[in-house]
């Protein structure tokens with residue numbers, strides 16, 4: 001599925017702009033993923049600030065999760081944002 005809107009790409013932990021890969025919490029809808037504001041974290045913070053090495057942070061560590069919320073692992077491209085993987 002695609003993102004239904006363009007999320008903020010500034011890391012909520014360190015403020016750096018995500019230029020490669022990062023994590024974005026989102027709500028799953030019928031037509032795609034609706035990114036949640038303010039939850040974006042860059043890859044470095046996903047590993048170091050949230051504290052897990054080698055795998056995605058738990059969604060609850062990024063944002064208070066509702067039942068339909070998932071965590072997207074994304075890669076930015078020239079065309080926009082690719083969703084690499086998701087974690088519920």
Ligand SMILES: [Zn+2]
Pocket residue numbers: 011012013014015016041042043044045046
């Ligand atoms: Zn960061």
